[in-house]
Amino acid sequence: MKISFDNRMFKKLGVLIIFIIKAQIAISQTQPIYYDDLNLDIFYDLAKVRSLKSDPGFYFPEYEFFEDYKLKGITLVANRPNNFKDSIWRDRSTTKLKLKKDTSVFFMKYMVENINTINICVYQDGVYWYKEFVINEQGYQIPINEKITNWKRCELNPIPAAKIHLTERGNLIVSMQCFSDKTKASRLVTADLLIHDQISVKKSVNNSFFNQALEAPTLIYKKYNKYYSSTIISGSKEETDEAQRSNIYLQGLSDRETEINVLTKIITTALDRYPFYQERQLDKVRLRAKYQSLIQKYNDTQQICKLIDELKKFLSEEFKDPHLQLLGNTEECKEKPDNSKKPRRPFNLYQINGQLFVAMVNDQRYSELLPIGSKVLSIDGKSTDTLLKKAFPFEAKQNSTKEFFSGIAKPAGDSTVLLVNTQIGPRLVTVKYDGEFKLRSGSQGNYDFKVIKSNVAYVRLSSWTLDVYTRFINDLENINKSKKLILDLRGNGGGAALSVFRLLSLMVNHNSELYETLGEDSSNRHKTVIKSNNFRHIRGEMPILVLGDRNTACASEMFIQSLKYNRDNVKVIATENTAGVLASRFDIHFPSGITFSNNCFTSKMIFPKVGCLENVGISPDIKVMIKSVFDLKPYNDVVLQSALIN
Template identity: 25%
Template sequence: MKNSRCKLSLHYVLSFRIIYAIVPVLMAVIMFGGAGLCHAQTLVHYMVKETDTVYEMKPGNSSRETAFFFPNYDEWKQLETGYVMPADTTVMLSEYASVKDINKAILYLRVHSVNISKIKIRIDTSKEELLMTFIRDGYQFPDGVDIGRLLTGGDQTGPLPVHLSCEPVNAGKPMSFILGEMMVCSDRVTRHISPVGIFQQAPFANASVSGGLTLTPFDSYGNYIHYPAGEKEEASKAALVISDSTKDTRLLLGQTLLALLDNYPFYTERRLIKEQVLQEVKSTIDHTGSLSVCEMVDTLNRYLLSHINDPHFFIRSACATTVPLQSPLQVYSVNGSVQVAAVMDDTLRSMVPPGSRIRKINGTVVREDASVSEVNRLLRRKSGEQVTLTFLSPAGKEATVTYRIADKYRMPANMMPANLAFRKINDSTTYYKINRIDARLPTDFASRLDSINSTSRLVIDLRGCGGGDLLAGATFLSYIIHKPFRYFDLVAVNGNATDSVMVRANPAPFHYRDDGRIILLVDKNTACTAELLIHNLKTWKQGTQVWGKEETKGALAIIHDISMPDGRTGIGTNALGNWKILLDKKSIEGTGIRPDNTVLIEKVNDLQPYEDKVLQMAIRQ
């Protein structure tokens, strides 16, 4: 029996990071699963990770029910009650259903804690103890603890006693342990034929097997009060796989890429000529016949990057992850030229000072107007490869150095603050860093609201944030915008139909202060759902100001990942949706959002890792 509270699916996402976290889990299913499927045709399936409840909590004498809000987390719904637990207790979980793969069982806890560093978990069927570690007070992330090996071989009938023992951060202070939910679940990945329109026509054959599909309305888990009525849950699944045993990866990759480019929705916005792109890509594919899959991927990606330059349309391959391209130099655009901002190699650091301008890389002259991405393509090499660099130092002296790429470079902590980093800048201002928008964001924000609301200004740093989950973004905004609001507008890819998405007012007591002022920090790598946050806060939260040294990325679309049968190659694409996302009925694709206050970066020390001129000017206003 399936419990809807436990069911997880691969949903609409706006950041490829989320899909990448899921894809490795699916590879075994893609490569070895699916017995009985017809492989004589090119079929596309969507993948769903479903979670069956095995045991669930039935509170006993050791807990006291109380009114207590828990924020929703991914597809875990918001709760309005919790249970006050002793620091050392046993929770009896009642058997909910039997499953075959008990070795895959995961224990999930939704917890709010104060002064607890860790919880020791022990199951009666095993003497082994597991640890759940907490890094701060507040709502903890219900990521789950693998307990399958503790259950395998034991008595799986009847109640399951789970012993919980809390350890304090400070032994001299009291602990608080509020338990919202507790259950044992078992995960499984299933595959289903995709109803997406492009797969109903050649070279795909989904139309031959999708006639009897039952489609359900899109489910926003209570976040939206309006969404286009015709959109279906099954078409929104982001993780897709192709099955066809009669074609090799190169042929499937080429056919799929051409079909997606034929359906690509942003030719006008990116000032591209569709017929020319299709012709050039077809010619490129024809000339890769003798290349390996890895070489073909590299060749096609170079074309996509140089001609389309859309971060939501690219080919991924295990080749790139097996042999990563890297550089010991971090470069940024400073006052109109690309300069060295940081050196991550101890020996090279003494030879190439920050602020140096790169003149040549392995003999290739670097133009004065070269972009950061162009310079990085020349700098990044495989481990062991040699690079000869000619540069002009800040003192005006030209020099040349030769070095080899190391196996790995460690990014200095000051180059990118940790996701959800939080600190108080002064008595009136707090700082909050968002590197990605996922289920953790609204939960973490809710935990920090008391501290955030103790100051009148909140700096939200979205620099480098490539986006994330639409629903998580909507939940986060609902903690700041205290009313229903229009999240974004939509226009049909094929036709002139328009619609919009409306977010429900959040009934939970997680509210940013009404008189608070928000400062947003952005850069050219701020994209997707992060751009939605900017637009909505500027529109619905009075006094919001945007600061940055440049406009945002201008890449706002719904993303899917299509895996090839080899399990090693795939395409990330924004060419499968029925709608294009608009802000105030206008597209920002390729143009981005311009800051209210543009800060001129005149030297390397003005950059974020050092003096951070953008932040300093923003908080001085």
């Protein structure tokens, strides 16, 4: 058979080849970067003031990554009861350097006793930069690290008692004024006080993921010996990468078409390297084929919005992994915000043992019509049996408790018809979404400490932020006076692993192995080992009871499993297993506003004795049965009650 080609076919083929070459060149020019802070000129350094002596006996805890603790402090303000003459502190620097807009930073690592407000002023060249800092908790504080030119600018001295003399007008002056209860002794102690220039610099990301995704030359990985915390004795390079580079930005993307090509290649690489196909019982071949079919179907730049929507749906529905998802939208795909369409929930429903109940009413107009604990028979004419089977297809009817969300969040102009079974029989209630919602008040913020019944220390953590360690240390004396510690991690979906490591260091009394990870080259395993804190510690015999639920995930699960393995007298109390979602997450940010969150840079965590916990979670040592909504938090809270009696 003779095959002939006309000129038009050659032209089309040529255009296609040129397009492919251009696309490949554009992709190869894409550079993944991260931002790191670089400290430059120092205007003022308290440590170099020879007239001030540092005192031992302190423990200023680490806060940021790559930061160490300090055991000495300089007292700036100290007051005896009813004596406030020393509430002012000031010093000067003869530096010739000038403060710069957007880069000059005030940094102070400090602790306070009986001080409720600190006013800080920085003066130079006739201008006063001033800010008031309100102290909410006594003890060691979260370090101040702020751009000075973002503070209030004043032409007159905002701290008149800290006088600036004519001969000092050419100097840089730092002054502070503290306010407290005059009847009590007070003091302000610092470990560091710096005024310096700080800029954000771009650094290249060195990771084999991008070598594969962007088809760049394979880089050689050197042995990594510097960890991001002195708490860590050994770990892996990829964990230190996560500490520095959890947010990665792509530059060099010249147009939207190139950006979408890079996005699809990065997701292709993620699907190839996804570590949990076995644990989540996923068919890798089927999912990759479905993905390829999807991106081929929407390969036109005019279909970008549809492609992004379909990719979001594909990742969400197929993987059901909160660490693997596509977020945000390109500018042309964003919808204008419309508060009238924002979903609202005037009531909360819970599924308990295969039945649906009213758990909370947020619109007081319906508090009597929808009594707490009422059984819901139907929603908008659909039976709850049908709705529950669709929402929870794999849930067992017995010993199952879960909040029900499907179809009850609607915009302000909408309504829902509930058929509820009350004490006087079935009742139809039409709930409108246009009212004012009053949510039940509870503990605010990320961290909460209190001493409850019978001298029990109770700490609630809603997220593993870096301030957890500092705040826990401030409460450590009261915790050690208590007969046991309850750690409430219900709903805690994770956070910074560094926060976990630091808190664990207070609870273990020896070098402790947490887990192993497989190296990037797949040739060996890296053990993550932390050391015990030599200066602050929870007493060894104290019982620790950890409260969890199905939303206790990631860093929280790492903490629980490591604590159980390395310490006696630890029990987990919950209604069910924890989430079973443990991985380091990296966010790849595209110029258009899309973010691809994934857990494909690092390998799975292997815990001693139990192995990988992905999609399994941690089983409670004491399993609590929920029999009615009144057993839930914030009512009787039988999980907490169980911890109090065990």
